[in-house]
Amino acid sequence: MTTHELNALLETTCPRLGQGRGDGEPLVAPIVQSTTFCRDGLDSDPEHKYSRESNPTVALLERALGTLEDAPPAVCYGTGLAAESGLFLTLLRAGDHVVCSRALYGGTTRLLERIFFGLGVATTFVDSTDVGEVERALEPNTKLVFLETPANPTLDLTDIRAVSALAKRAGAWVAVDNTFLTAVLQRPLDLGADFSVYSTTKSIEGHSVALGGAIVARDEEQLEALRFTRKCTGNIQSPFNAWLTLQGIKTLPLRLGRQCESAQRIVNWLVEHPATARVNYPTAPGFAQAELASVQHLGAHGAVVSFELEGGAERARAVSEHVTLCRLVEHVGSVETLLTHSASMTHGGVPRDQRELVGVTEGLLRLSVGLEHPDAIIHDLERAFRKTAAREEVTACPVSV
Numbered sequence: 001m002t003t004h005e006l007n008a009l010l011e012t013t014c015p016r017l018g019q020g021r022g023d024g025e026p027l028v029a030p031i032v033q034s035t036t037f038c039r040d041g042l043d044s045d046p047e048h049k050y051s052r053e054s055n056p057t058v059a060l061l062e063r064a065l066g067t068l069e070d071a072p073p074a075v076c077y078g079t080g081l082a083a084e085s086g087l088f089l090t091l092l093r094a095g096d097h098v099v100c101s102r103a104l105y106g107g108t109t110r111l112l113e114r115i116f117f118g119l120g121v122a123t124t125f126v127d128s129t130d131v132g133e134v135e136r137a138l139e140p141n142t143k144l145v146f147l148e149t150p151a152n153p154t155l156d157l158t159d160i161r162a163v164s165a166l167a168k169r170a171g172a173w174v175a176v177d178n179t180f181l182t183a184v185l186q187r188p189l190d191l192g193a194d195f196s197v198y199s200t201t202k203s204i205e206g207h208s209v210a211l212g213g214a215i216v217a218r219d220e221e222q223l224e225a226l227r228f229t230r231k232c233t234g235n236i237q238s239p240f241n242a243w244l245t246l247q248g249i250k251t252l253p254l255r256l257g258r259q260c261e262s263a264q265r266i267v268n269w270l271v272e273h274p275a276t277a278r279v280n281y282p283t284a285p286g287f288a289q290a291e292l293a294s295v296q297h298l299g300a301h302g303a304v305v306s307f308e309l310e311g312g313a314e315r316a317r318a319v320s321e322h323v324t325l326c327r328l329v330e331h332v333g334s335v336e337t338l339l340t341h342s343a344s345m346t347h348g349g350v351p352r353d354q355r356e357l358v359g360v361t362e363g364l365l366r367l368s369v370g371l372e373h374p375d376a377i378i379h380d381l382e383r384a385f386r387k388t389a390a391r392e393e394v395t396a397c398p399v400s401v
């Protein structure tokens with residue numbers, strides 16, 4: 001299937017996910033809040049028994065997320081980190097080893113270093129943009145290679161197909177945190193990965209109203225094992241959040257389409273602007289992995305852009321405080337445009353030398369492009385750039401909006 005055909009299919013599929021069709025059935029599935037379900041007798045085996053194990057509304061979301069990746073129903077969790085915990089608790093035992101991208105969501109690093117290390121699971125963090133570095137880090141006891149691509153906030157990419165092939169030869173599972181692009185723009189399972197991992201809190205729900213996580217896989221045995229761990233540890237998604245997330249999915253392809261178009265316009269403007277020293281986006285000049293992006297992403301590159309300002313930390317902090325339309329928060333993928341000063345916000349707890357190793361410099365800003373008109377976003381940034389500019393730059397500025 002071509003990218004165009006896939007997009008057309010998703011645009012048609014998404015609004016219909018979870019929809020009723022029988023005579024008198026509600027078009028939009030109701031929320032089943034019940035914690036428990038009745039039985040006819042001691043021998044009955046109803047589909048749902050108790051909502052820690054499974055719930056009809058959560059099951060609708062699970063079917064929807066599976067459908068997006070040609071997979072059986074997903075396994076949904078209370079948050080993205082609950083999904084990651086569920087994956088690690090299912091696959092890993094004391095003495096096992098993990099190889100993981102170094103440029104990673106901070107919560108994932110903390111989970112592996114502060115919780116799983118204490119349980120006897122060691123992790124080697126590597127620059128996974130270099131496939132050779134991943135290969136050299138594999139040990140006989142490596143059970144899992146965990147990737148995040150594009151990585152937050154520099155958008156460094158990992159070649160999922162190449163890493164999956166070498167991990168498979170080494171007998172290790174491959175999981176990809178696909179939160180940034182979602183199944184609409186990147187399909188890790190088609191590239192050889194075993195698990196697509198999501199914080200549905202971000203683009204998938206998309207309106208900043210429901211935390212959630214999910215794991216999508218095609219191996220029924222692994223899905224069963226994930227469900228068993230979830231039942232034992234009790235971190236299933238709530239029915240209300242599952243319902244909200246299901247509403248979000250209906251517009252996911254349209255929202256991402258618009259956000260990618262706006263992101264591209266903003267990138268074009270940023271690369272021309274004298275205030276920016278560097279722009280990270282697969283179509284920006286000098287982006288080292290443009291070719292990989294063009295084969296790994298499905299026709300577009302997502303809502304997140306990051307850029308480095310002339311004037312370093314001081315300027316980046318000042319711009320953060322001068323924007324008005326862009327909201328200063330730690331979040332991505334929502335309908336609102338969101339700005340983050342990564343070094344003091346998402347990566348504030350990471351020591352400076354480690355931050356700089358993954359490209360999170362003091363002058364870096366991350367922009368998650370929302371659904372406002374792109375001119376309004378550019379206007380807001382332009383005003384903040386001007387207010388914080390040195391005199392020479394104001395006169396050099398080629399754009400007026």
Ligand SMILES: *Cc1c(COP(=O)(O)O)cnc(C)c1O
Nearest residue numbers: 079080081105177179199201212
């Ligand atoms: C937010 C996020 C997570 C964690 O998800 P929560 O739902 O906040 O627990 C994991 N990975 C990435 C890439 C994220 O952006």
